[in-house]
Amino acid sequence: MKEIPELFGSMVFNDHVMRQMLPKTVYKSLKRTMQEGTALESDVADVVAACMKDWAVSKGATHFTHWFQPMTGITAEKHDSFISPDGNGNVLMDFSGKELVKGEPDASSFPSGGLRATFEARGYTAWDPTSYAFIKDDTLFIPTAFCSYTGQILDKKTPLLRSMDVISAESIKILSLFGKTVKRVTATVGPEQEYFLIDMKDYAKRPDIKLTGRTLFGAPSPKGQEKDDHYFGTIRPRVKAFMAELDQELWKLGIPSKTEHNEVAPCQHEMAPVFETANIATDANQLTMEVMKQVAERHGFACLLHEKPFEGINGSGKHNNWSLSTDTGENLLDPGKTPSENAQFILFLTAIIKAVDDYQDLLRLSVASAGNDHRLGANEAPPAILSIFVGEELEEVINSIIEGRNAKSGSRNKIELGMVLPKLPQDNSDRNRTSPFAFTGNKFEFRMLGSSFNIACTNTILNTAVSESLSLFYDELSKASDFSKALHELVKRELTEHKRILFNGNGYSKEWEEEAERRGLLNYKRTPDALVHYTDEKNVALFKKHGIYTREELKSREEVLIDEYQKQIHIEALTMIEMLKKAIIPASITYSDKLAKGIAVKKSIGIDAEAEMKICREITDSVASLLSKVEKLSADVESTPDDVYEAARFSADVLIPDMDDARAVADHLETIVDKKEWPMPTYADILFYF
Ligand code: ADP
Ligand code: MG
Numbered sequence: 228m229k230e231i232p233e234l235f236g237s238m239v240f241n242d243h244v245m246r247q248m249l250p251k252t253v254y255k256s257l258k259r260t261m262q263e264g265t266a267l268e269s270d271v272a273d274v275v276a277a278c279m280k281d282w283a284v285s286k287g288a289t290h291f292t293h294w295f296q297p298m299t300g301i302t303a304e305k306h307d308s309f310i311s312p313d314g315n316g317n318v319l320m321d322f323s324g325k326e327l328v329k330g331e332p333d334a335s336s337f338p339s340g341g342l343r344a345t346f347e348a349r350g351y352t353a354w355d356p357t358s359y360a361f362i363k364d365d366t367l368f369i370p371t372a373f374c375s376y377t378g379q380i381l382d383k384k385t386p387l388l389r390s391m392d393v394i395s396a397e398s399i400k401i402l403s404l405f406g407k408t409v410k411r412v413t414a415t416v417g418p419e420q421e422y423f424l425i426d427m428k429d430y431a432k433r434p435d436i437k438l439t440g441r442t443l444f445g446a447p448s449p450k451g452q453e454k455d456d457h458y459f460g461t462i463r464p465r466v467k468a469f470m471a472e473l474d475q476e477l478w479k480l481g482i483p484s485k486t487e488h489n490e491v492a493p494c495q496h497e498m499a500p501v502f503e504t505a506n507i508a509t510d511a512n513q514l515t516m517e518v519m520k521q522v523a524e525r526h527g528f529a530c531l532l533h534e535k536p537f538e539g540i541n542g543s544g545k546h547n548n549w550s551l552s553t554d555t556g557e558n559l560l561d562p563g564k565t566p567s568e569n570a571q572f573i574l575f576l577t578a579i580i581k582a583v584d585d586y587q588d589l590l591r592l593s594v595a596s597a598g599n600d601h602r603l604g605a606n607e608a609p610p611a612i613l614s615i616f617v618g619e620e621l622e623e624v625i626n627s628i629i630e631g632r633n634a635k636s637g638s639r640n641k642i643e644l645g646m647v648l649p650k651l652p653q654d655n656s657d658r659n660r661t662s663p664f665a666f667t668g669n670k671f672e673f674r675m676l677g678s679s680f681n682i683a684c685t686n687t688i689l690n691t692a693v694s695e696s697l698s699l700f701y702d703e704l705s706k707a708s709d710f711s712k713a714l715h716e717l718v719k720r721e722l723t724e725h726k727r728i729l730f731n732g733n734g735y736s737k738e739w740e741e742e743a744e745r746r747g748l749l750n751y752k753r754t755p756d757a758l759v760h761y762t763d764e765k766n767v768a769l770f771k772k773h774g775i776y777t778r779e780e781l782k783s784r785e786e787v788l789i790d791e792y793q794k795q796i797h798i799e800a801l802t803m804i805e806m807l808k809k810a811i812i813p814a815s816i817t818y819s820d821k822l823a824k825g826i827a828v829k830k831s832i833g834i835d836a837e838a839e840m841k842i843c844r845e846i847t848d849s850v851a852s853l854l855s856k857v858e859k860l861s862a863d864v865e866s867t868p869d870d871v872y873e874a875a876r877f878s879a880d881v882l883i884p885d886m887d888d889a890r891a892v893a894d895h896l897e898t899i900v901d902k903k904e905w906p907m908p909t910y911a912d913i914l915f916y917f
Contacts, residue, residue: 272324340783417502
């Protein structure tokens with residue numbers, strides 16, 4: 228094994244490589260493009276491309292691909308080889324600046340929500356030089372943005388990059404009020420990734436997991452997670468070997484994988500990287516999910532990224548740790564030590580509290596999917612209601628500001644709120660794990676994301692919503708003649724207005740749901756209820772003001788995601804029907820036939836087979852009931868409306884309850900049919916495979 232520092236980033240065309248390989252002027256010009264977003268000149272692009280190709284070829288690469296993130300959140304790639312015939316029957320390895328900077332995948336089948344008619348399918352990809360190119364599977368990957376021919380955005384990266392520029396600009400303005408000059412403020416993100424590893428042999432025997440990512444059937448295992456003996460437990464050697472290789476592969480790609488541990492559910496694990504800029508963290512997380520699946524296969528595992536692979540067992544989420552840092556090295560969510568730093572922190576904190584309250588709907592819909600519906604509100608996950616946990620100490624500070632208890636009057640020209648913050652705890656033990664949006668010392672942790680999500684959307688919304696608060700605050704404060712007084716008034720007013728979003732108690736409790744309703748907080752329980760708010764007027768106005776999305780672009784996202792939801796439920800329903808008809812019902816009949824034959828024989832020799840009769844009858848009755856449920860489900864699937872919005876609601880209102888009904892009977896059959904006859908591995912087999 229190579230030394231880790233040598234291994235780290237060895238497959239990345241990073242700053243170090245660029246500095247070594249590029250002529251000085253080209254390097255400088257590229258750096259300017261990266262830092263200031265200026266356009267890359269074509270002669271510069273040619274030189275960069277040639278160096279990139281030489282570097283990639285020296286590492287064994289034969290192909291290149293523009294790598295992008297369409298609206299569905301997966302990543303897409305189309306590989307071209309570097310070869311170019313020289314006219315004499317030989318080939319050269321070639322790669323031009325044009326090929327680096329712009330690509331035109333025939334992307335007509337990516338969902339565009341009506342933004343791009345198929346006849347002009349020419350979406351194009353454009354290099355994002357702020358995220359390094361890298362080599363994976365003998366291919367040079369070039370991170371790109373994806374737009375339609377007419378310039379409308381078709382991906383998740385472009386809005387994220389725009390939102391990062393906006394939050395930088397708005398934060399810089401606010402900092403100027405505190406007498407600070409900074410060049411750039413960056414949204415930083417550290418996403419903790421949860422996942423399940425199950426044995427490939429079990430995976431292969433479960434069509435539901437293969438086709439839908441989760442189990443559609445399965446009676447509870449006699450042992451589940453009740454003993455909490457898996458959380459942070461000793462990692463089994465086979466899993467350990469997987470984790471070690473995962474780290475190696477991620478490190479090669481420059482992804483700073485830092486922490487690996489077992490999670491609460493059996494077979495559930497987590498990986499947390501060191502945080503990076505929101506853009507790089509997003510690319511890295513997409514890549515992490517892919518690499519996890521690949522490495523798992525090499526170890527005889529299937530890696531499940533679904534939010535709820537097993538009923539009754541914790542699901543998987545992704546905790547999005549988010550903060551803002553300046554190019555001068557300051558973390559803006561660090562409370563600081565002096566009164567002025569404290570005041571600045573309180574202002575940013577107030578901006579975030581306001582943003583989360585004003586745009587609860589957007590944050591909620593950024594985590595809406597068929598998979599995550601099983602998780603949000605279930606017992607291990609934050610509810611579908613947004614609220615913020617700030618901890619007791621900070622809540623006391625907020626209350627004292629609201630009640631005017633600590634305010635010193637007459638502190639003219641001094642930037643302070645009349646108080647020095649108490650030292651806030653920064654350790655893990657004190658945290659409220661049930662909160663969807665928790666302050667954890669010097670960052671916020673948004674916990675509603677599902678494990679399979681692309682984090683771009685959430686961070687775009689977070690950046691934009693906070694930018695809006697900051698922008699309104701700046702407008703008010705920059706006009707004030709007495710900054711300190713104006714700051715005081717603003718903070719007091721805004722905290723009073725948005726206090727309802729603060730909640731330190733148990734977010735999983737029924738009482739909180741009722742309390743949240745009294746407070747007027749939103750509670751969109753299901754994906755179709757949440758997604759339609761993408762295009763609410765206030766949200767359209769927000770994104771338009773900050774130049775992130777147009778109304779049409781928002782509408783297209785809404786449609787793509789609603790369509791994706793209803794397709795997922797549709798696939799689950801069809802998979803369920805197939806498994807019931809071809810496996811579960813036949814197996815149950817086979818077993819009842821066996822019993823019946825035995826009963827007949829026993830009766831013929833005068834043995835009264837009461838017990839067998841009872842089991843046989845129960846199976847026969849259950850099969851009859853199950854068959855009628857399959858028929859209902861099939862008929863309902865057939866009558867799904869054509870319109871995507873109606874189909875999504877129909878899926879939630881009709882198909883899901885149908886599926887729940889059928890599952891209940893099938894799971895009951897699993898508990899009475901002979902294990903040898905049961906056509907698939909059970910929860911106990913899968914979850915305790917060792
Ligand atoms: P826990 O599981 O206790 O919440 P972890 O150590 O697993 O904590 O993960 C914390 C995550 O937060 C890591 O990815 C870490 O890099 C990230 N993080 C720490 N500081 C910041 C910051 N300033 N901005 C964004 N993310 C951060
Ligand atoms: Mg963690």
